[in-house]
Amino acid sequence: MGKKRQTIRDHSAEANLFARRTFVSMLLVLVFLSLIIVNLYNLQVNQFEDYQTRSNGNRIKVLPIPPNRGLIYDRNGVILAENRPVFSLEIIPEEVDDLDNTIAQLTSLMELTEDEIDRFEQERKRQRRFKPVAIRNQLSQQDVAIFAANQHLFAGVSIEARLSRYYPFKDTLTHMLGYVARINKRDLAKLEDSGQAANYAATHDIGKQGVEKFHENTLHGQVGYQQVEVNNQGRVIRVLDFQEPIPGQDIALNIDIELQQKAQQELAGRRGSVVITDPRTGGVLALYSSPSYDPNLFVHGISQKEYSKLLNSKYSPLLNRATQGRYPPASTIKAHLALIGLEEGVITADTTIQDTGTYQLKNVAHVWRDWKKWGHGEVGVTRSVEVSCDIFYYDLAFKLGIDRIHEGMSEFGFGQFTGLDLYEESEAILPSRGWKRARFNEPWYIGDTISIGIGQGYWNATPIQMVQSLNFLVNKGERHVPRLLKGYMLEGEVQDLPVEMKPPMTIVDETNWNLVLDSLYGTVNREHGTARTAFLNTPYTSAGKTGTAQLFTVAQDEEYNEDAISEYLRDNAMYVGYAPYDRPEISIAVTIENAGGGSSNAAPLARRVMDFYFERATAAKIAQTSTQEPQSESIQ
Template structure:
């Protein structure tokens, strides 16, 4: 029995097996420990710079600081465009793990309409530089800010930023002259200097705001901040202050601008007032106007459609885009053309029976006074605005000479002032037109007509009108 137990249990063999197993386990532990130590050496020594940089980037981030846009004021120091504090909602896509889920939550918190939600998502996907905030919503109210603050832990990558927003105190009166700023779109983003516009969400779209964009915008700055694991700023490590945009002082007189707008009294039309000696714009009004502040934060579809479908065309700038028959305003210039070409003299007279007829033509071109002014010379023709005198003069000059002389005053050409959006005009030639002073083929802009008349009163010797001057001073 004892021999049988010794056969079933061999202590020496078991000890040998145990020693072998212990040795293998020890070797495995040593190998794993060596592998772990090698990995630690690789990470801490070989790859130290790489992971140190990554860690620093997670702890420290660089934030852009948008510049303050320059102010615009009239010649007397009245503010026409200012900046007011507001809160904007921004998104940094690289810090958002679930973009669709985050947007769904934001739409619910802000109670957005389907139309607003669609625009919301389009803005979230607009191309930006890496880690640059995309503007989702402007001018948040207190209730919206409170709801976002309570749910901040659920919204990584979403920030509420305090910024200055463009504001026009007399938007309806100055909309067509000043223009407005609006959100930077994808097409504009392709052409902008992204370093200069870092953190900037708005750009001049029309009018003076667009023409002087480079002057008004300024230069973006930056700051380096330390953040915690949730991305909240703990402290500022350094900063480069932004360079604010320069202020503009315009030649416009706001009192005169307001008076001109009130005189139109809601009727369709435009009024332009300039200083004859310099060509400075004192007032430029197109009525009806519109609230340009709506375009700063992004006008909703319903409001924009209402403006487009309005029969009074409030978005149409009649002062620089409207084309109108010049009527009697070009009579003094026709008289000067006649003198320059030697067709008339100041003392030459014609008989005005109340109409003018071309040879072998029964049609009568009427004078405004149906029974006529009798004998009329050049001075009296201008004083009483006689039509017949200038029908006759235009026929004698011919359309080509009228075109050349009128073009020398700038008729039919762009003025080239700094109100962005000016359209061309029409000064026909070589079409056999007879009565140019009343011809439906001649079209001029309201501003050009006023500028030409001012030139005639400024006693300048040159045929060319003075170039209009909009800004008096650029400061800042």
């Protein structure tokens, strides 16, 4: 067996190799250590402020605080829209062991609806688990009492209080006042586009219609903030700073709530509207549309069933008839047309026609009829308005032509927005050659002009336009813009805003205006006036014009028979008027759908509203006089 070969180790070489490896390792350690030191220096010194800011961003949060919404008052200081405390049932999901079981128990106890549960689930998915989510937004006193007695059974469930909008007059002011409701995705998109999203960071509701929407920026206020310290889970530990929100501005409207209630009472559920203004300023004293609905239904979220009921109602309660209802103005515009004829020189104060009950153009087979079958005999300008002679205005319209009629009536505000501070307004239609060509691709015919002469045909107008045009007439061309907003409430007093005016109308001859105004006086006060019966024995002197708007065309050989046609095809009753005649304080437009004649239906309603206005004004003057009388000295 051979001997094992022995290897001789070179200890010197191994020592040198170890030394080299040790040197390289130490060098690498020093390099990496240097990199760590440089990086630490960079983090701790160079980027200290940046990382401190980031750290504070994780530790300190800025939470928005919603402002209280401004209140709305009427012209006499009566509150029309207020903020009331409401109670909501809220759940913090993180603190509930079995959420499904808790909701089932709450449903049994509180009779929660499927809509409420669905809204809760949708909101819960958008919130962090430790934040409260409302499952019922408006608790009744009974709900509060029931839950309070059983609260010990529901960990993580509580009742919270907050302020919510409330409309004490309910359906009396809906179409004018509007309402607020929950902010939706469309609202958020608009707020972001306008750069106002940050100001609504903590706000739940926003104006959706009416004054609430139009004056949203004034009523909302400015959001406040609180700076809080939070832990790594986002929980608030303490408040570091607080910036108080600025409440929305309280506003006062021109609306007189008692006059508004009187208008509602007189319409008594019939379809129509009553618009009342102060012709001296354009201030809207009442604006009521019937039928109406309770806006409080929308504040906390209306159910789909209730909304469908409103949306699909054949009576259209969601429509603001005072500003969006489009009606043939009928005979209410005859005084306006007479003025245009006088100013254009087409007729004079001495112009007369012979009314036999029919009107016919040469070489035209069609016959136009007067509302009075046997006619009115010889009729001049003043009497044509007083008796509402159709034949006079057929002839006047023919002589004027549609171009001059359109130009003149545009000056009175027809076919355009009035400038009222509501978004819910229609321009309606003041037809012209161009309009008909664009709408129907047809030329304008003479027969179209004849119908326009009595406010029929393609022409339609809103009640707010009709009362505005009356004000322009009464003020002899001065044009006040109708306004709901009167001013701002400061220390319990109304600070009035300046009256807004449009450029005045051109007056060719003031005598023409006086003649037309006298004809409106005669309509109410002279023996043959169409509104005389309605205004007998008033303690004030008024003027006005009745109108009966026909909704379908009666054939040449037929007569209008109300009993033989559908209710929705019956005539609309209309009246526009003002008082006192020599110093107007109040102007009114009444429209009652499918009610029949204006003289027998709309005019009496206007009379009762005017009586109420002046009776109250007289009582107020008597009360003021009695308080100003000096007290007699007592006899010693």
